[in-house]
Amino acid sequence: YSEAEKYARKAIEWGNKEGYNALLWSYHMNERHSAEEKLSLAEYAIKDGYPEGYAFVALNQKDTKKIIQTLEKGVANGCSMCWDDLISNLEVVSDYKRIYQLYEKRGTSKDYFNMALMLMDEMVGKGLPAENQHILELLNKSADMNDLSALMLLGDIFCTREYSLAIDDPQVGMGYYNKANSLRAGYASGDIGNYYANIGDFDKAVANFKAGADAGYSFSNTNLGKCYLMGKGVEADTAKAMECFMEAASQGY
Secondary structure (H helix, E strand, O other), X not given: OHHHHHHHHHHHHOOOOOHHHHHHHHHHHOOOOOHHHHHHHHHHHHHOOOOOHHHHHHHOOOOHHHHHHHHHHHHHOOOOOHHHHHHHHHHHOOOHHHHHHHHHHHOOHHHHHHHHXXXXXXXXXXOOOOOHXXXXXXXXXXXXXXXXXXXXXXXXXXXXXXXXXXXXXXXXXXXXXXXXXXXXXOOOHHHHHHHHHHOOOHXXXXXXXXXXXXXXXXXXXXXXXXHHHHOOOOOOOHHHHHHHHHHHHHOOO
């Protein structure tokens, strides 16, 4: 640690403030530095124009209210490390309205997706309006940024009846699934297969389960195994079914 800290200090002396990142982490991980030393370094880094120091100040605080106040200052001053830590601490105090505001302000694909999830989880009683059209708009923003989770959820909404805002339009849903597959081969094949299985088209179901299994997805392997076990879309074959189940198990399913 002492050698790493020496080089980090040298980088700071030469005007590279990223040296603070290495130095702050070294202090944080090294028990030979006291809590006072860690806090002092973080506060000095902030004064020297390195806003990530706010995240390290928060790491040395115990009171959730003070941690939130510090992280809010960090976000306001450009501390990228503070965002997710702030959201985690706001979850502790159930300040969902503020979490929603932070997601909206940052505006990444995952933020839009999380905003939609919050509304789908019926946060109406927690200061958030749950309007189906707005949920779809948020999911589409995320999907337009190629977020796979958003594409899959939109596919499910249009192809299944598992959600309160389910919309029966499989053609639209397949468009989202197919885009997911174009971004990552086989990613949505299991869900497409499930759709066809649910409407009784096991030939197409098996074809998609095989595509997903070939791409290495355990969910598809499991469902392909069920098809072999029950003889749906293929000839019943217990040995092949077990192969699929064992492959899925090896993938952690």
